Amino acid sequence: MTPTQAPPPSTVQPARRIAYDVLAAVSNDDAYANLLLPTLIARAALNSADAGLATELTYGTLRLRGYYDRVIAIAAGRDISQIDAGILDVLRLGAHQLLATRVAPHAAVNESVALARRVGSRSAVGFTNGVLRTISRSTPDEWRERVLAAAKNPDDRLAADFAHPAWILRAFRQALALEGRADELEQLLAADNEAPRVNLIALPGLAEVPEGAESNRHSPFGFTLSGGDPDAAIRHENGRLRVQDEGSQLAALALSRVRPTTAGERWLDLCAGPGGKTALLGAEAALSGATVTANELVPARAQLVRRAVAPVPGDITVTELDGTQVGELQPEAWDRILVDAPCTGLGALRRRPEARWRKTAKDVADLTVLQQSLFLSAFDALKPGGVMAYVTCSPHLAETRGVVTDALRRLGPAAELLDTARVVQSIAVESLDLPAVDSPDGGTTVQLWPHRHGTDAMFIALIAKSPSTGGTR
Numbered sequence: 001m002t003p004t005q006a007p008p009p010s011t012v013q014p015a016r017r018i019a020y021d022v023l024a025a026v027s028n029d030d031a032y033a034n035l036l037l038p039t040l041i042a043r044a045a046l047n048s049a050d051a052g053l054a055t056e057l058t059y060g061t062l063r064l065r066g067y068y069d070r071v072i073a074i075a076a077g078r079d080i081s082q083i084d085a086g087i088l089d090v091l092r093l094g095a096h097q098l099l100a101t102r103v104a105p106h107a108a109v110n111e112s113v114a115l116a117r118r119v120g121s122r123s124a125v126g127f128t129n130g131v132l133r134t135i136s137r138s139t140p141d142e143w144r145e146r147v148l149a150a151a152k153n154p155d156d157r158l159a160a161d162f163a164h165p166a167w168i169l170r171a172f173r174q175a176l177a178l179e180g181r182a183d184e185l186e187q188l189l190a191a192d193n194e195a196p197r198v199n200l201i202a203l204p205g206l207a208e209v210p211e212g213a214e215s216n217r218h219s220p221f222g223f224t225l226s227g228g229d230p231d232a233a234i235r236h237e238n239g240r241l242r243v244q245d246e247g248s249q250l251a252a253l254a255l256s257r258v259r260p261t262t263a264g265e266r267w268l269d270l271c272a273g274p275g276g277k278t279a280l281l282g283a284e285a286a287l288s289g290a291t292v293t294a295n296e297l298v299p300a301r302a303q304l305v306r307r308a309v310a311p312v313p314g315d316i317t318v319t320e321l322d323g324t325q326v327g328e329l330q331p332e333a334w335d336r337i338l339v340d341a342p343c344t345g346l347g348a349l350r351r352r353p354e355a356r357w358r359k360t361a362k363d364v365a366d367l368t369v370l371q372q373s374l375f376l377s378a379f380d381a382l383k384p385g386g387v388m389a390y391v392t393c394s395p396h397l398a399e400t401r402g403v404v405t406d407a408l409r410r411l412g413p414a415a416e417l418l419d420t421a422r423v424v425q426s427i428a429v430e431s432l433d434l435p436a437v438d439s440p441d442g443g444t445t446v447q448l449w450p451h452r453h454g455t456d457a458m459f460i461a462l463i464a465k466s467p468s469t470g471g472t473r
């Protein structure tokens with residue numbers, strides 16, 4: 001045990017304490033950082049500088065957790081599985097401050113030691129002190145060299161360097177390779193490690209993009225605010241302005257604008273919670289004389305949908321059915337259906353910092369079964385001549401083209417994959433760089449990317465049901 005030179009403070013600064021509490025809740029209780037952090041910041045009434053510090057420490061540590069674990073293992077001379085979980089989170093937070101922030105090294109070490117005193121044993125305090133002092137004695141570049149030198153193979157090296165699990169980077173590489181763009185992998189991994197700017201939408205027909213805002217490159221209704229508080233802008237407009245990724249906007253608009261709407265059309269959002277895309281579909285429907293119903297299996301999330309659509313005109317009904325049953329319960333009932341399927345969320349790693357460490361390849365297998373079932377159920381619920389959008393915020397090929405190809409094979413001539421890329425390009429303000437991908441089924445799909453388009457990695461496929469089909473499988 002190496003004694004500290006100055007005695008560590010007996011209390012921990014609130015921003016660090018909150019960051020630690022979030023890390024611990026993520027590790028122990030599967031908490032979501034983006035939900036818990038704002039609650040803890042509000043409860044502690046942090047000023048905006050401290051709130052900013054707590055956010056940076058939490059998100060930065062969670063995003064690069066896998067990298068910091070490698071540094072800690074080298075500095076501690078033991079596998080991280082042999083370190084107490086609470087102390088490991090203290091060390092991760094300390095490593096982040098030492099290697100990626102301007103926090104003075106003595107403050108990073110001393111505050112971490114004070115935190116270790118609150119959450120660990122006496123020996124853990126000395127251990128924390130020793131490990132963090134070891135880390136502080138080398139520069140970030142020296143640590144990077146050491147970590148990369150310890151990698152087992154080229155993919156492990158890339159996984160270490162960009163703090164992504166190897167199975168995820170392989171899935172990304174496969175999806176990019178299909179577009180002939182495997183060489184973009186490092187740009188994509190780097191983009192996942194950048195905090196995105198908060199993106200908003202002015203719901204069409206209900207609000208205008210505010211003056212001074214920076215309009216999105218592609219979505220006609222999206223924008224970012226260079227200064228000011230997005231929450232205040234949203235409150236001021238009573239929800240007619242809202243936070244929404246540009247890719248999500250394009251996905252909902254692909255369905256609402258795939259073809260002109262006939263007044264009286266009935267649209268269904270099959271997996272609607274928390275309701276961001278329902279609100280946009282609702283605004284679009286109100287402009288064109290269609291009506292929207294939202295469905296969400298989880299009652300608490302259905303409640304969020306009701307809240308999300310409150311500012312939108314037109315009576316949007318919210319049901320709580322299992323979407324996989326809707327085809328049977330409501331056959332041939334809908335003109336358009338959005339299937340924004342539950343997915344791994346690998347396309348939104350920028351915004352969900354812990355997600356990459358929580359998901360496993362097994363999740364993909366489970367989810368594709370559900371996605372397939374939702375797809376087929378939605379198809380049965382479409383009227384002959386109707387059109388559906390299958391959407392995921394994941395670029396994993398099993399969740400995207402795999403599900404679509406499989407469904408089209410089962411459905412035969414009753415289903416037609418439309419030219420989704422043409423529809424999305426017709427909506428986009430500035431043309432999107434969308435490499436053509438050969439499709440055995442005709443038609444096209446769209447894969448958006450953070451590094452190329454500045455959006456989440458949304459996948460969009462538009463599928464039409466033949467007007468002459470009996471409608472059943």
Ligand SMILES: C[S@@+](CC[C@H](N)C(=O)[O-])C[C@H]1O[C@@H](n2cnc3c(N)ncnc32)[C@H](O)[C@@H]1O
Binds near residue numbers: 278321322323
């Ligand atoms: C990707 S999210 C939808 C996001 C939403 N469209 C938005 O833009 O705000 C998928 C949703 O599907 C819901 N879900 C999961 N299984 C479902 C099922 N069997 N039927 C209907 N909804 C389901 C999840 O609870 C989740 O809220």
